[in-house]
Amino acid sequence: MLNEQELAAFLERHQLSLEARAIVMRIRGSEPSRRVRPGRGSMTCRYPSRKMGRIIQAESHTNELAAIYTWEYDAAVHEFYDQPEPLKLAYHNGVRSVAYAHTPDFFLVSDAFVGWVECKTDEELAKLHIEKPERYAKRDGKWISPPGEAFASQFGLGYMICPSGCFDWNLLRNLDFLADYMRADCPPPSDDERSIVQRLFESSAWMPLHELIAADAGLTADAVYKVIVAGEVYVDLSARPLMDEFARVYRDQLAATFAESDGNQAKLTVPCTSPFTLEAGEPLSWEGTAYTVAVVAGAQVTLVSASGKPVRLDVESIEQLAHDGKLVGAALTNNVAAHIRENIVRRACVRATAEAHIWIRQFNEYRRGVAVSRCARTMRSYAAKFRQAEVAVGVGALGLIPDFMSRGNRTPRFPEQVFEVIADVEREERDRGTRRTKVDIYGDIRGRCLAKGLPVPSAKTVAVWRKHHVGVHEDALRFDGHRMAYDSKPWVWTEQRGFLPHGAYPFDVAHIDHTPLDLQLVDETLGTVIGRVWLTALIDGYSRKVLAYYLSFDSPSAVSCMMVIRECVRRHGRLPSKIITDGGKEFSGSYFEILLAFFEMQKKTRPPAEGHFGSVMERLFGATNKGLIHVLQGNTLILQCVRKCSRTHDPRRLAIWTLDAIERTLDDWFENVYHISPHGGLQATPNEVFDAGVAEFGAREHVRIPYDAAFILSCLPAPKSRPQRNVYPGKGVKHYGEYYWCEAFRAPRHENTEVAVRYDPLNMAVLYAYVDGEWQQCRAHDAPLYAYRTEREVRLASAALRGLMLKDGKHREIRADQRAAFFRNLYDDERRLREERDANLAHELESEMPVADLSALPPAPRETYHQCEDF
CATH class of the missing domain: 1.10.10 (Arc Repressor Mutant, subunit A)
Structure with a gap:
């Protein structure tokens, strides 16, 4: 991004007009004019741009995001802004003048172009060109917008259409893959790593990437990618993705040039109207004379006649001879025969x-x-x-080979008018939008054919015609809507375009979502039924490994999202590069998006009502419920038919599981069952894929995040009802009915003033208040109750108390005496458990002691028995 001096020099160098400079300055100083939202079939993205130092919105996952990646790593591009102010464009369609408001996708400031950019797919441009030829046209093979160019030209700026076919997807995928190693905080390769790489390339000009990673024990995958980014070796990032098993690493660019030229000498394709291939030993016919290709050296080709006479031609001469039909190759001569052979085999x-x-x-x-x-x-x-x-x-x-497909009399038995009647009835049925029975539709067709004097087709003939002309998806889309028709919607194959949907390595793409567990939980102390708990999970898209999860009785909110992010750092010490969410409100909250932007994570939003984009999460939730939750006592599976549920089998009467117990069970389930079980979509276990991905694509230790107080503070939310709280003199701030105090509140200037606060959902003993320009930690009045409790115990106790509050159906506060009584009950339970343990140990000791022989003892005096009886 340009500073003030660089911007002034740039504007002066390009000699922009005063109006153009005013537009540039206004766009630079304003926020995006609108927030992009996912549409049907499109996934939006919020990209944290290091070049711009801000979040850039992309309305399309495969088009606008590709443009952002291209500009992010292009040194000639200085600035780009998403969703600039709307433009008023006008044109004449031959009948009348049309004016409309249009919001471009980007405003670009580069050495070669300054102006607005509109991103469209090639399919969409072809369709718009037919519908609105005045707005979208093609000039010299490039798409243009005449109204946009006319508007921009009056200010001396440009307007550009960016089609999806202009992106180099191999380059974009590799830039995305190497993004962690292009960071400023990434350490350079060490001298030992450089020496190992130099030693490996002493005897070889190039090596496959996977062989280079495994060539030496002292050379890790991280070291290899650091060496590639540092330019110590050469890789053609546009050739193929680095994740490909055929990716090559060259000693330098000169070695890559020689290696590629050697490969091109063996085979050279002549680009002409009827192309053929030149390779050593290939027979050719030059105006009826037989020749053979002897040597292919760069742009020179040597032909040898049947008599042994050599002829040297350049590629341009060969192209001209082939274009004129004078030079014919064997492949071209047998082209027709090869086509016939292919058709025969294909039809068999x-x-x-x-x-x-x-x-x-x-x-x-x-x-x-x-x-x-x-x-x-x-x-x-x-x-x-x-x-x-x-x-x-x-x-x-x-x-x-017999041609069974051509046998038989395939002449239609009915005239074409009969099928036109069937098509008319089907069209009217679809336009009406109501679904009639097949009997009614056939009766309508029969009546119309009789009225026109046409032969009546059978019901089977009508069914066969409908099967060949009416698709299942189109039928469901017309009668039931796009939501019901989504299951039959054709898949979109993105092998050539787009980023990998599940990521290229572990921690590249992660999914986050919520689901209520089908299990009734009870309070650990009182035994009261609290209800179902919400599970918020974060799963790695590449390996399908559960990175973190969070249980809460509260309905899904930004708090749940921030807590699962915090748990991921606690478990693994790092965060994924991209997070895919649905369109829920909890994912668009300011605190959650600020947290993602602070750690430079992309947020991608799935399109609404299209569950295939979140199939990874749905599979996890289904496997967890079916494999674990539905086999536990108190599960709510029977409540799917609630009217058939008897009182004796009501899950609310059978509930025995507590929040602590179900969390321990989920830990055991994920680690010892789900992660080590073969996954159908991977053909391996999640742990195996995760470990192999880390070893092959790098551990990326430099992106690790320390789980310290600074990180915890960044994950704390503000109270939803009132982010600012009053400071009561001598008491502090009040939250959930409890007072929190810090020494800074003793200053008289803070009394009866409002301060911003943040609370820790996992620890109700502390609160953070923004006092004197920094976040101060405040202690609760009953903080000693939490003194000897682990974070997990405090979190479970806090969650249980919030669950009891929600069960009452009203938003009442939890008083300090209630929390104190809760922990006193916990102390009593621990005391009881300790006494039972000590009693069991004493019993075991007594059973191990030798039994004494009481027969040798003298009898007791009778007075003793009389005294006992009198007593």
Whole structure:
């Protein structure tokens, strides 16, 4: 991003007008004019740009985001801003003048272009060109917008259409893959790592990337990628993705040039109207004279005639001769025959192939003079077909393949008017939007055919016509809407375009979502049924490993999202690069988005009502409920048919699981069952894929985040009802009915003033208040109750208390005496458990002691018994 001096020099160098400079300054100083939202089939993204130092919005995951990546790493691009102020464009469509408001996708400031940019897919541009030719046209092979160019030209600026086909996706994927190693805080490769790489390339000009990573124990994947980014070795980032098993690493760019030229010498394609391939030993025909390709050296090709006379031609001369039809290759000569052979094999069904195998075997036996079961006339027919195919396509066996698909009388039995009647009825049915029975539709078709004097087709004929002309998705889309038709919607294949949907390495892409567990929980102390608990999970898209989860009785909110982010750092010490969410309000809160922007994580939002984008999370939730929750006592599976649930099997009467117990069970389930079980989409276990991905694509230790007080403070939310709280003299600030105090409140200037506060959902003993320009930690009045409690115990106690509050159905505050009584009950339970343990130990000791012989003891005096009886 340009500073003030650099911007002034840039504007002066490009000699922009005063109006253009005012537009540039206004766009630089303003926020985006609108917030992009996911549409049907499109995934939006919020990209934390290091170049711009701000969040850049992308309305499309495969088009606008690609433009952002291109500009982010292009040194000629200085600034780019998303969703600038709307423009008023106008044009004449031949009948009248049309004016409309238009918001471009970006405003670009670069050395070669300054102006507005609109990103569209190639398919969308082709469609808009037909619908609105005045707005979108093609000039010299490039898409343009005449109204946009006319508006921008009056200020001396530009307006550019950026189609999706102009992006180098191999380059973009590699830039995304190496983004962690391009950070300023990434340490450079060490001298030992450099020396290992130099030693490996002493005897080889290039190596496959995966072999280079495994070549030396002292060379890790992180070291290899650091060396690539540092330029110690050469990799063509546009050739293929680094995640590809065929990715190559060269000693330097000169070695890459020689290696590629050696590969090109063996095979050279001539680009002409009828292309053929030049390679050593290839036969050619030059105006009827036979030649053979001898040597291919760069742009020079040496041909040798049948008499041994060499002829040297350049590629341009060969192109001209091939274009004129004077030079013909063997591949071009046999092009027609190859096409016929391909059609014969393609049309051969399983039955035809099996039948041809029998015919070929019998024909070979017949030619050897062996007696066969077929008559002589049939075998002569086989021989004739064999010779015809041998002459026509060069392979006689193909003539013995029967063409079952062409047999039979395929002439329509009904005139074309009958099928037009069927199509008219189907069209009217779809336009009406109501679904009639097949009997009613057939009766309508029958009546119309009789009225027109046409033959009446059978119901089976109508059904067959409908099967061949009406798709399941189109039918459901018309009658039931796009939500019901989503299951039959064709998949979108993005092998050539777009980023990998599940990421390229561990911690690249993660999904976050919520679900209520199908289990009734009870309070650990009182035994009161609290209800169902919400599970918020963060799962790695690459390995399907559960990175973190969070349980809460509160409904999903930004607090749940921030807590699962905090738990991920506590467990793994790092965060994913991209997080995919749905369109819930909890994911668009300011605190959650600030947290993502602070740690430079992209947030991608799935399109609404399209569950396939979140299939990774849905599979996890389904496997957890089906494999674990539904086998526990008190599960709510029976409540799916609540009217058939008897009182004896009501989950609320059978509930025994507490929050502490279910959390320990979930830990055990994820670590010892889910992570080590083969995953159907991976053909391996999540742990195996995760460990292999870290070893192959780098541990990326430099992006680790310390789990310290600073990180915890960044993950703390503000109270939803009132982010600022009053400072009561001598008491402090009040939160959830409890007073929190810090020494800074003793200053008289803070009394009866409001301060911003943040609370810790995992620890109700502390609160943070923004006092004197920094966040001060405040202690609760009953903080000693939490003194000897771990973070997990405090979190579980806090969650249970919030669950009891929500169960009452009203937003009442939890008083300090209630929390104190809660922990006193916990202390009593611990005391009881300790007493039971001590009693069990004493019993075990008594059982191990030797039994004494009481027969040798003297009898006790009778007075003793009399005294006992009197007593």
